[in-house]
């Protein structure tokens with residue numbers, strides 16, 4: 086295991102703003118740029134990574150009876166509670182159990198020589214999110230918001246919580262910012278929001294504004310996002326910019342990852 090994997094968590098305050106979508110696109114974009122990428126679905130309540138990558142229903146295997154082999158999809162190493170428990174029963178996880186489940190997915194997976202590990206965090210700023218963020222010794226976090234103030238208010242809470250823990254906030258992504266019609270005109274369906282003020286107020290970079298792309302929903306739902314990524318040219322270009330930004334930004338951060346230094350809970 087390499088010890089300089091860059092670990093980036095995708096977080097938000099609110100649910101449904103596009104964390105899983107951003108995590109997946111970022112992993113795909115990094116992978117297509119030639120990097121070795123892993124994607125951890127830390128959303129124990131509503132894992133969506135298996136579906137987005139068209140591998141739902143698959144189960145993890147273990148070679149040594151102690152650790153999981155990640156499920157590989159198009160060269161991207163995936164891990165999700167969805168691969169461990171493949172029936173559809175809603176699972177009820179409470180605080181410590183939740184943190185422990187995420188912990189196990191993170192540290193008991195045989196990640197193979199990763200340059201980047203993207204973590205799709207569950208929504209909110211509860212203990213589970215913060216515990217895992219600390220344990221993983223994150224390189225940093227990216228906060229996803231939508232233009233609505235109600236989302237920004239929650240993102241602000243996340244930002245403050247991460248900074249209290251000395252976790253680097255690498256930047257903001259405003260998702261579902263606008264919709265471009267067939268004539269090329271942009272419509273700010275959810276309003277323009279105050280993201281620029283927010284970015285200035287907190288000294289945090291607005292990395293990107295991403296458009297509403299109905300096809301993105303379609304491809305995420307039917308598990309073809311990786312294959313269709315190149316056809317979504319606007320998105321493609323946006324993510325090239327995002328990955329360029331990230332690579333430059335985190336090349337300046339010197340942090341040893343903790344992927345194989347944390348004691349693993351085996352019972």
Ligand SMILES: Nc1ncnc2c1ncn2[C@@H]1O[C@H](COP(=O)(O)OP(=O)(O)OP(=O)(O)O)[C@@H](O)[C@H]1O
Pocket residue numbers: 097099100101102103104105106107128131133207208260261295296297298299301302303305306
């Ligand atoms: N830019 C976009 N354009 C169109 N649809 C999008 C976009 N971003 C996300 N979606 C769609 O919005 C829905 C919610 O996105 P997603 O599941 O990524 O959010 P989330 O923050 O991970 O949600 P949760 O908090 O439930 O985990 C999905 O159906 C997704 O396909």
Ligand SMILES: [Mg+2]
Pocket residue numbers: 104105106128131133205
């Ligand atoms: Mg999600």
